[in-house]
Amino acid sequence: MFSYKLILGLVLVVSASARYVVFEDPEGESYVVINQAEDEPHFEEDALPDYEHFVQLASPRVRRQTQGTLTLNSDGSSSMGIKVPIEGNDKNVLSALGSFDHNAQLKPSSRSIGLALDNVNGHGLSVVKETIPGMGERLTGAGKLNVFHNDNHDVNAKAFITRNKFDFPDVPNFNTVGGGVDYTFKDKIGASLGMANTPFLDRKDYSAMGNLNVFRNPTTSLDFNAGFKKFETPVFKSNWEPNFGLTFSKTFPNRW
Template sequence: MFALKLILAAVLVAASARHVPQDHLAYEQVHLLGFDEDERPVFEHEDLLPELEESCQPQHLTRARRQAQGSVTLNSDGGMGLGAKIPLAHNDRNVLSAIGSVDLNNNMHPTSKGFGLALDNVNGHGLTVMKESVPGFGDRLSGAGKLNVFHNDNHNVAVTGSLTRNMPSIPNVPNFNTIGGGVDYMYKNKVGASLGMASTPFLDRKDYSAMGNLNLFRSPTTSVDFSGGFKKFESPFMSSGWKPNFGLTFGRSF
């Protein structure tokens, strides 16, 4: 089943790559260089635009993407995650986007679905707000932020934080909060690691994660990333111990 999902995801990404309008990509590349549509210069070699764009972009900055993005993540438990981000408005430094996600279990049944807004900054900072629906549980309203605290040509360090309001539809169970935080590190946008922790006081539960990240392939419009590591949770009644966890993510910009 996992192999079938892997092949399906790869086919979807490859198919989308063949149907991206090249005129649209060329416009986005020129627009990112700072030209308006009416001021678009004529290049003798249009195929050099991606390399020219990268050379003009300071390496210690993370470009705030103004293109629609989609992703497919295959998880070690046999489930799958689908994500989408569609830009709504932008200026020279920030992009406001609509976001959506659907998580599926190993039987392809939805385990959650959500929608919200994301604000991305050219320096790598970000904010998201999302409303999720979880079948058999209820709803979740979450806000998350990322602060890029250090970056240069090789290294990037960011701290993250989140607050989730859990709103169960289960009788006699009140709403409760989950608070989380973490640290992310990336070397040359290729190899990275992250540490995270979340606390749910109502359940007296703590979740921990230690993950590594590796970019397997990257082009101006496509990326393939692998993440692997360990996760665990602890409560007064149960402890899962460290369990392996991994995922393979196919991303595409349009």
């Protein structure tokens, strides 16, 4: 299944690059969404959000272009996202967010809508509401602080809080909080560390990921990401499990 999606993703890279003319600033970049939702989630492994799904807010610099992304994951799941600027100036841009996620069987697993505010210095805020059919909703507020940036290095600190609300009457609502640090070298190679905590379940999630930009031009980007994730509870600790995928990103000019 993953091989099929990988081929589909590469076809989209070629076709999208051929259909659109390059109009953008040569320093432009696109952002990534991961999703990790499953068809039948349960508390121990799938009921909690992957923090990376909510804290990827924008490129390090402020943007005024529509951005679309397609992510193919090693477990067969996939995600399609869009970010559309609705208001802004040369320092800040307010954008609308939307995404649709599918499981390994290509069935819809979740959908999200939200708003993101991006600053020219690389800082950002976002609010996202995720709906999971047959399970419930998640409301997430996230923030990003650009700690350091020059021509070679970019360092960001991120944090989020998620309110988990379930459709099941016997399951109370609860919060998940977390954060992480991202590092990128020359917009080509990157690494990130993340941690999330859910006190209600006494569960902690950890991630260590790397990213390699395979291809980039002013409006198109193809990235390979790989790493390891694990979780811990008082009764069970998982091993570090590998996780990898491809993300294709495309920006389009806005006339405003």
